[in-house]
Amino acid sequence: MSDAITDQAAPAQGRWWIGLFLVIAVLVAIRAGMGEGMGRVYVQTETTRYASTTNEQGRVAWSAVADGTAGAVTIERDLFRTAGQFRAAESAAPGQQAIRVSWDRTIGLWLAAFFTLAVFSFLAGDNPAYKLTESIVIGVSAGYWMVVAFWETLVPKLLANLAPDMVKAWCMPNLEGGAFNPIALIPLGLGIMLLSQLTPLGRHVGRWPLAFVIGTFAGLKMVSHVESDIIEQVRATMLPLVAFEDDGSFAAWASIRNVLIIVGVLCTLAYFVFSVEHKGAVGRAARVGVWFLMITFGSAFGFTVMGRIALLAARFEFLFIDWLWLIDPKGERAMAVVAAATQLVP
Amino acid sequence: MSGLDRRWIYLAMMLAVALPILWNGVTGKTFPESPTPPSQACFDAIEALPEGSRVLVSFDYDPASEGELAPMATSFMRHLMHKRLKPVVIALWPLGPTKAEETIASVIKTDFPDRVNGKDFVNLGFQTGNEGVLKVIGTDFRKQFPVDRSGTPVDRLPIMEGITKAGDFPLVITISAGYPGGKEWVQYVSSSNPGLVLLAGVTGVQASQVYSYYPGQLRGMLAAIKGAAEYEALVSAAIDGDRVTAPKYTEARRRMAPQLFGHLLLIALIVLGNAMYFAQKRCKAVAP
Amino acid sequence: MSRSIALLICLVGGLTMLVSPFLPMATGWANDVTDWFNILAAMAFVLGGGSLLKVQLMRLSARGPGWGYSAVTLLAFAVTLWVGLGKVGVVADPSAPMVPWSGKPDDEGSAFWWIYLYVMTPITSTLFAVLAFYVASAAFRAFRAKNLEATLLLATAFVILLGRTFAGVVLTGWLPDWASGLRLENLAVTIMDVFNTAGNRAIIIGIALGVASTGIRLLLGLDRSYLGGDA
Numbered sequence: 001m002s003d004a005i006t007d008q009a010a011p012a013q014g015r016w017w018i019g020l021f022l023v024i025a026v027l028v029a030i031r032a033g034m035g036e037g038m039g040r041v042y043v044q045t046e047t048t049r050y051a052s053t054t055n056e057q058g059r060v061a062w063s064a065v066a067d068g069t070a071g072a073v074t075i076e077r078d079l080f081r082t083a084g085q086f087r088a089a090e091s092a093a094p095g096q097q098a099i100r101v102s103w104d105r106t107i108g109l110w111l112a113a114f115f116t117l118a119v120f121s122f123l124a125g126d127n128p129a130y131k132l133t134e135s136i137v138i139g140v141s142a143g144y145w146m147v148v149a150f151w152e153t154l155v156p157k158l159l160a161n162l163a164p165d166m167v168k169a170w171c172m173p174n175l176e177g178g179a180f181n182p183i184a185l186i187p188l189g190l191g192i193m194l195l196s197q198l199t200p201l202g203r204h205v206g207r208w209p210l211a212f213v214i215g216t217f218a219g220l221k222m223v224s225h226v227e228s229d230i231i232e233q234v235r236a237t238m239l240p241l242v243a244f245e246d247d248g249s250f251a252a253w254a255s256i257r258n259v260l261i262i263v264g265v266l267c268t269l270a271y272f273v274f275s276v277e278h279k280g281a282v283g284r285a286a287r288v289g290v291w292f293l294m295i296t297f298g299s300a301f302g303f304t305v306m307g308r309i310a311l312l313a314a315r316f317e318f319l320f321i322d323w324l325w326l327i328d329p330k331g332e333r334a335m336a337v338v339a340a341a342t343q344l345v346p
Numbered sequence: 347m348s349g350l351d352r353r354w355i356y357l358a359m360m361l362a363v364a365l366p367i368l369w370n371g372v373t374g375k376t377f378p379e380s381p382t383p384p385s386q387a388c389f390d391a392i393e394a395l396p397e398g399s400r401v402l403v404s405f406d407y408d409p410a411s412e413g414e415l416a417p418m419a420t421s422f423m424r425h426l427m428h429k430r431l432k433p434v435v436i437a438l439w440p441l442g443p444t445k446a447e448e449t450i451a452s453v454i455k456t457d458f459p460d461r462v463n464g465k466d467f468v469n470l471g472f473q474t475g476n477e478g479v480l481k482v483i484g485t486d487f488r489k490q491f492p493v494d495r496s497g498t499p500v501d502r503l504p505i506m507e508g509i510t511k512a513g514d515f516p517l518v519i520t521i522s523a524g525y526p527g528g529k530e531w532v533q534y535v536s537s538s539n540p541g542l543v544l545l546a547g548v549t550g551v552q553a554s555q556v557y558s559y560y561p562g563q564l565r566g567m568l569a570a571i572k573g574a575a576e577y578e579a580l581v582s583a584a585i586d587g588d589r590v591t592a593p594k595y596t597e598a599r600r601r602m603a604p605q606l607f608g609h610l611l612l613i614a615l616i617v618l619g620n621a622m623y624f625a626q627k628r629c630k631a632v633a634p
Numbered sequence: 635m636s637r638s639i640a641l642l643i644c645l646v647g648g649l650t651m652l653v654s655p656f657l658p659m660a661t662g663w664a665n666d667v668t669d670w671f672n673i674l675a676a677m678a679f680v681l682g683g684g685s686l687l688k689v690q691l692m693r694l695s696a697r698g699p700g701w702g703y704s705a706v707t708l709l710a711f712a713v714t715l716w717v718g719l720g721k722v723g724v725v726a727d728p729s730a731p732m733v734p735w736s737g738k739p740d741d742e743g744s745a746f747w748w749i750y751l752y753v754m755t756p757i758t759s760t761l762f763a764v765l766a767f768y769v770a771s772a773a774f775r776a777f778r779a780k781n782l783e784a785t786l787l788l789a790t791a792f793v794i795l796l797g798r799t800f801a802g803v804v805l806t807g808w809l810p811d812w813a814s815g816l817r818l819e820n821l822a823v824t825i826m827d828v829f830n831t832a833g834n835r836a837i838i839i840g841i842a843l844g845v846a847s848t849g850i851r852l853l854l855g856l857d858r859s860y861l862g863g864d865a
Binding site: 052 | 667709728742792828834836848
């Protein structure tokens with residue numbers, strides 16, 4: 001029976017998908033054909049020449065120099081330009097090549113839009129586009145973090161201590177260089193033992209670096225949590241029950257606030273004491289603590305919603321501004337309909 | 347109604363967020379923002395610093411949270427540059443340095459081109475270790491960050507002269523999406539350096555948890571996109587006055603319109619859901 | 635023997651961190667230990683990549699359902715590693731233009747930067763953004779004011795949701811100054827300042843007590859679960 005229902009639903013699902021894709025494709029085609037088009041990225045090549053000088057200490061320093069300087073090294077890089085800058089350059093010199101469409105970045109932009117829509121498509125149900133996107137991000141994320149860890153930590157802090165001259169010559173020319181530091185063998189050894197977890201023998205060998213990490217982390221956390229989250233938080237809760245203004249007059253609201261905070265902290269802590277039965281005075285205190293917790297969770301929910309909607313707004317802005325070119329609040333394409341940002345209140 | 351397909355709710359949320367964005371893009375109008383005490387405290391803390399002070403700025407977020415945090419980073423950087431303060435940028439998240447480079451490019455290199463890398467600002471990059479990084483910089487900053495992102499030793503950077511530990515900075519700003527972030531900066535740096543002023547820009551998810559540290563261990567806080575919008579408004583008022591602010595510095599305020607309608611939709615959904623629930627409950631009670 | 639050495643390493647590492655705030659002479663040791671911890675954390679990223687490689691290769695060779703996606707994951711991983719470690723498309727740093735490998739791997743225009751901007755950023759951002767839809771759906775289906783506690787939670791959420799937007803100003807901005815505390819935006823601040831602070835403070839204190847006791851158990855070897863099952 002349930003199979004029959006599922007079978008009946010499948011063609012409807014398929015038609016829904018095909019319809020959705022067609023609508024999106026038609027809208028994109030219409031938009032791409034209208035006016036200035038959409039989804040293009042412009043760049044301009046910045047060419048800088050560098051020449052070296054040697055100071056009194058014998059240190060070589062490179063600085064930017066004018067064109068034609070003898071012995072200068074040239075570095076070229078493509079920098080983003082806006083569609084407005086492209087239009088301005090074209091109107092000044094039609095056919096100019098200084099500011100041009102960057103095809104790799106334009107393809108990247110369209111790919112980014114595809115990935116965005118693919119993830120959104122999960123809302124309608126799991127589908128191959130979403131699965132493909134998910135697979136890609138898993139691989140890319142793992143690779144990205146490895147690369148960052150290598151270049152930002154392992155090279156300057158491990159390899160630079162093990163073979164400073166080699167690292168200086170290879171990729172960190174501003175390093176001082178110097179002798180091999182034997183202490184660096186300790187983290188290297190522990191790291192190799194950690195990586196041995198990928199091998200069948202690693203289960204035993206990998207224990208030591210793991211124990212080192214656990215012990216260090218536990219010691220690190222204990223001190224900071226006790227100092228910051230117990231002592232300082234208790235200190236911050238030691239508030240006067242009767243507060244006074246600077247001029248000596250009684251501050252009613254500040255007093256009420258302080259009493260509420262002290263009562264709230266104590267009652268909420270009472271709720272978390274599970275070794276005493278929540279009856280009598282403890283039970284009443286725990287109940288008040290629950291009310292404080294509910295207000296805390298309600299505010300957490302409100303802020304969480306705020307955060308999620310902001311992230312969603314940012315993605316829609318990418319689709320409408322960067323890809324579809326429907327609006328231009330940043331004035332990057334100098335479209336006539338954009339007004340300067342003004343306040344709503346008269 | 348109880349069998350309402352959830353895709354209608356998704357469509358409603360999509361329209362509630364998308365239409366205000368399009369409306370804002372066409373009209374350019376934003377809502378006025380009046381600052382709450384934590385946002386005002388952030389502004390005042392930066393205003394109080396003398397010119398030339400070094401400020402440690404930690405980019406503890408990645409693209410997943412840039413919708414909320416990128417406007418904060420932009421406003422902080424703009425404010426620091428305008429006050430001629432000197433940001434020393436680090437990151438506790440692997441993608442933090444790239445976010446920092448984007449902010450440096452869009453603010454410093456565009457609007458303050460006279461500022462020199464290594465002298466007026468520097469990006470020291472990311473280090474693995476989470477709170478381990480904070481523990482080390484608490485006593486030996488240069489051990490943890492020996493070089494900047496270009497490989498130049500920190501000892502040779504004029505901006506780092508006299509800086510040996512985190513407590514040597516009069517102000518630390520963390521723009522934080524989670525762990526490690528604002529909470530860890532409070533635990534490992536702020537608590538053990540009583541004279542140090544710590545400001546945090548946090549996501550909505552984190553705001554509720556980190557609020558307990560304000561104002562003792564955390565001098566000021568920008569909570570979610572609203573905090574970013576308030577701070578943007580303060581910075582714009584101080585720097586631009588009556589002139590029109592450049593659009594890249596109004597990003598958070600532009601996002602408050604979709605925020606408003608998203609919130610109203612959510613409240614309507616909760617009220618509707620509860621109305622249906624109580625109506626069904628009454629029907630069941632009445633039915634024989 | 636291996637387990638005993640592991641427990642000893644755990645104890646020594648932890649004690650070094652515990653003692654260093656109190657003994658200035660131990661600060662240098664603690665910094666070294668933490669530095670090694672940080673380097674191990676970088677190695678852990680390499681371990682994570684290796685583990686991904688192992689799992690996905692196993693899936694690929696097993697040719698189970700969805701093995702094609704494992705191939706995609708492996709390809710994405712390999713390409714990212716190659717362009718990142720090889721600094722493909724990276725120009726030399728201006729401070730050392732004669733050293734081609736001196737540039738940063740994520741410099742604008744490099745292949746690694748392209749992957750960050752056009753692959754990682756849109757996918758990770760959208761994965762989080764999509765949660766807004768689920769929050770709305772969950773709120774409609776599950777949030778019920780069934781009792782006092784749930785009503786308190788919902789009422790607080792409403793105050794925050796309205797007070798943190800312009801709706802709060804529109805709805806209660808007309809209240810006179812003597813009643814300004816009842817304006818939604820001020821109510822939201824009060825909720826955060828008083829009730830949220832009190833509730834979260836108790837949670838923070840409770841967590842810290844738990845962390846301290848768990849830490850002591852780990853350092854004393856009473857909790858050995860991280861060592862695995864056998865001796």
